Amino acid sequence: MDLQLPPTLRQLRVACSQCNLMELCLPVGLSEEDVARIEELIGTRRKLKRHQALYEVRSPFQALYAIRAGSFKTTIVLEDGREQVTGFQMTGELLGLDGISTGLHVVSAIALEDSEVCVIEYARLEALAREIHGLQAQFHKVLSREIVREQSVMMLLGTMRAEERLAAFLLNLAQRFAARGFSGTEFRLRMTREEIGSYLGLKLETVSRTLSHFQEEGLIEVQHKNIRLRDRERLRGLIQAPLSH
Amino acid sequence: MDLQLPPTLRQLRVACSQCNLMELCLPVGLSEEDVARIEELIGTRRKLKRHQALYEVRSPFQALYAIRAGSFKTTIVLEDGREQVTGFQMTGELLGLDGISTGLHVVSAIALEDSEVCVIEYARLEALAREIHGLQAQFHKVLSREIVREQSVMMLLGTMRAEERLAAFLLNLAQRFAARGFSGTEFRLRMTREEIGSYLGLKLETVSRTLSHFQEEGLIEVQHKNIRLRDRERLRGLIQAPLSH
């Protein structure tokens, strides 16, 4: 179907999907010339090694980052040193939205593996959003989607038990891998048990134990960071009916 | 200092603060004519009785709501019926941001007392934001601020113990009351113990017990819904040093 599009647009779509800027570009349905103008947005790229920070807490905000390759975690820290992972981001997702509010980042973004991002200068994005309606609308949706995502994490942390949290986590990861054209049943975790636990409000031992338990039950296969989902339905069932409730 | 402003602007500032649309209007620093144009935004008003829904989950999104008087809770529900409060909103705060993402609301907004909101049609807001830079910037900040707020709730739910959660909750309420010109040391809770517990990931009995415990310790005075903070510093200390940690 792409063959019906004018060549330059087709080309740009490819460029955009190569750049994996899915969240901002692709779903919008922009006119050809608008798409061309969005190229202005995509400034430099930046490569990061594993464990390297894309930005740190309290650093000045000036750009958003679209993940071109690799994956990240965002972490927030309390004064007493306690740290929590607030999200895991993968290819095509946006980083940096937390900084818009105050002009300073409130989380740190750390690469979980060697990664690459496209730098989107925020001032330019705002300017362009004023001119291109579709871009503005899409950007607002991205912001709102993040609000919604966090609400479902709040629900998870507030009402779910360890097994449910892990099940929800695995299914969410699977769905996101699948959406990117990777296998949704077999994947490699980019994060440690401790990071998973931090995100889910559990200790690493509980994460490990629960994964082992899932394996005994035939729900998944675990081998270190490699996960294979064997029974999605029962996993899903775990979430909706925690205890015959 | 307001006396130095041109009369119409001064007047509008007053109107705006009466309307309590603080989040969108006041901090922006708009030109006089821009402020005038923002009047277009403020459409009808809507009054709600206690326990009445401003909007329900899955209802179509078409407007944001600025709370003019009263207070609300937002709740999200799982398929199995479990419900969680995701936030409490008071005068001057915005409701409805969750709907932008999909065009359907993902939470319900329920009045905690008889309340009144200003209806801000979203299509108009988007259009006007394209023309008024300051409005656009401010709106993005509001969205980002909500993302940041939810992240701190995630931190609370993920790493804090019951006492810390309650302390953080009370201090947050106090600060918001103070920001609105009310007493930050003596106030009346608009929500039940169960709603507080739902928000904090605790059971109502734990909320009740912990409040009683705070009272025994001389940190607060509780009498049903009336709260008086007696020792803010020690309350704050509870959060930062949970267990000599």
Next chain:
DNA sequence: ACGATGAGTTGACCGCCATCAACGAAAACG
């Protein structure tokens, strides 16, 4: 004003998950 209903408190008990600990395995480093 009064009764009915919902809200809050307190106690006793229990279960889930944290904690502490020891071991094993993989991956990162020179």
Next chain:
DNA sequence: CGTTTTCGTTGATGGCGGTCAACTCATCGT
């Protein structure tokens, strides 16, 4: 390639907060 360090697993124990229950006290509606 071997060494070191980080990561993961599993067991034993304990504590925080959930659960169940009984009772009191506001508050809402008629």
